[in-house]
Amino acid sequence: MPFSSYLNGKRADCKALVESLSKHFRYVSILGTDVSATVIRADRKSSAVQEGRGECGFVIKMHDGRSFFEYSLDDISGDKETLAARIAEAVRTDESLAGKMISTAALKDEPLSQDYARETDFSRYSDAQLLDICKELSGALLAKDEHVLNAICMIQPYTVSKLFITRNRELSQHYGWANGFLVAVYSDGKLVQARHVEGDDQLSRVIDGLKAHTDSVIDLAKHLTTATPIEPGIYDVITDSSITGLIAHEAFGHGVEMDQFVKDRALAKHFVGRYVASPIANMHDGAAAAHSVASYFFDDDGVLAHDTRIIRDGILEAGLSDLASAAQLGTEPTGNGRRDSYKRKAYARMTNTFFEPGSDKLEDMIASVKHGYMLFETNNGMEDPKNWQIQCTAEYGIEIVDGKLTDHYVSPVVMSGSVPELLKSISMVSDSFKVIGAGMCGKGYKEWVRVSDGGPNLKVRVKLG
């Protein structure tokens, strides 16, 4: 599918509105978004083919030489002088707050004109074909075992078109991503749900991945019915890529979002250039750092995608910034300015966040554990950038005894403790690497954006409950 014809048709309107607003503000940018999503789903009793969460609208960012202003609207048609006056009035403050506005340096507006695109294979599949695949996979799961109460297969492709315009800059980007989910609701003395997730910008690979995992989903469900609570304690733990990503994301990623530096909300601000992790730990974030769900070409502030090395050999090297936080800190933005949608503010956000692979073999890592657990599948996590405490939940773990994985499953498993203690405990890093892009990340309890995370297997020592 090509770049949004609607946004293409709005280029002139955007430029005219930038000119009109420039009479009120020193810097003006307009981000136009046209995002379409489709949800195809089948389970035992029902099915759906419909649009998912999309958006189409504009957000205007303005800077008056001191502070930031934004206005979100659905359409920019009509007389631009009138619209500009309406916008300027809408973002005006009560007089008593005017003296409290922050003061930052003027924003740069370096010339660049570029159109970016990454092709998908979405147009090769009709709605009917995708629904048939979902029905087939749901049916396959149901047929595998009489204990399967329900089986859900869902495929969610979405495409993004974004247009960014300032006086000196005109950028467009177009790309897509698709996720696929298999879920088995299974009961054999205990009711459990087992799932498998795929993500790629080619639907063919998502579908192949789902088809290849019907047996493993049922096998996992069977094991989860036997899972017991874990005995709380401190253990040697091997992480799968998903849990490695969860650690990267929750333990440290949120803590280096530099809008938190501005607010003195992140301890990491004081640790740049210092050891924060084991010397064998290396961590990155960036839309250009990996090919996954957050691999855009420019961010929602019009800053080109970066590959930011956050931790090099255990030392904190750099953080992630949006335009506003970089302006306040006097640094260069890193292409991490992201919005929940055109209706929401841009914040410094993660993109694809991961640890670099190392040189250890997974089997050697498992063999090195006398008694511990291998943890699998992210459930959720919560960050605490100020105080470096974490809480991450894995869907399940498998006990390791005398260097061997057993048949003893535990679920759920909550990993908690101090971030530096956890990162400094990394003692082995596998040579494998996987980034998983099916998740959404909030800032606090809102502002949801699509992110990926992952990396190799890690051996850590951590508190499990």
Add this chain to the structure above:
Amino acid sequence: MIDITKLLENSKGLDGWRMTEKATASYELFFVHKQLETVRATDTVDTSVTVYVDHDGKKGDSTFAVFQSMTKADAEKKIATAAARARLVFNEPYALPDADTLNAELPTNMKDADPKTLGRRIADAVFAADTVEGGSINACEIFLYRDTLRVRNSRGVDKTQRLWRVMIEAIPTYTTEKESVELYEDHRFTFFDPAKVTAEIAARMREVRDRSLAVKPAPMTVNVLLRPLEIYLLLCDLADDLHYATVYSHANLHKVGDDLQEGGDGDKLTFSLKSVLAGCERSTYFDADGCALRDTCLVRDGVVADNFGSSRYGQYLGVKEPSGELPFCVSAAPGTLRKEEAEKEPYLECASLSGLQVDLYNDYIGGEIRLAYYFDGEKRIPVTGISMSARLSEVLAHLRLSDSVCLDGAYEGPDRLLMRGVSVL
């Protein structure tokens, strides 16, 4: 904008439609420390249309978004695509809601306020709490929203409600020579009471000071007191399992008549979902289908009393009068626990959790505690750096509910819930 309803009425092959429009105007202030970093305003409309097609003895539906930018040709194409998609879907038949109209406003005292003035007044109320020496509010975001929601369908439903709501996110922080600590706090309301906002944030300022003094206690098994937010989250998880759609898809753990507190010796749990709760931004007079809502008692005296959910899934389960898709406005009955009784033995009162984890399937409840007060029988000691975990079934069986009640956001009910014998590490 084009008239979508006319296009829907004129489309062949449709057996019904529903259109939902939500217009939102907002005014937003973003403070860094006490300085204003960003001022935002929005003026947007979300419109979604669902079309229904009856075919082969089944019912298909498909939903699409309508954007302000769409031309008539765009909209006609979207309707045709949705109709074709609906014909691919073979769901059990159900009836759309019958004709009904409403034009109402949810109760508020902010309706006539100028957003810029109100924004400033809210900011003043927040920063009036910034009086603790060594403390500060390092960040504050204030969102003022005016929502107008309209739901129409092909059978004559036409309902509109207007809602004025505010969300404040504030980060109380306390800094000593040794360290700096913070707590996260958000407030959501439809009635603005400056004194209440100041008082709530001031209480949090005192707690964040306590966090700086907090110590990590030794592992213990202890009674744990939950506050309203966590009680609310626990009850929401129990309610989620009782949704018609969860039952229809065989994913529910509990069914009507199940005793959630079997063998227990604590207070019996009774709670309902309500459509409207005073001051709560989740309040609504109707659901996404435009159906009127029926307040529903889900658990009475510890036993599952009812399910809830949308008209469609209610019809699937044979419910005569489905509740409608109730918002998670939770009303719980008080218990018998008096403060003096709770203090007869040591307890841990959770003031701030990074999140309460409740897993019905795995019979688990727990969370990482950022600030709690350990009462050792004589004094309250602030503690941090710990996590708690327990079997959910045992917590439910033996829980105690306070006899004192509160109204806090989307929750009204006992202001404390006591969990016995929780493992704290």
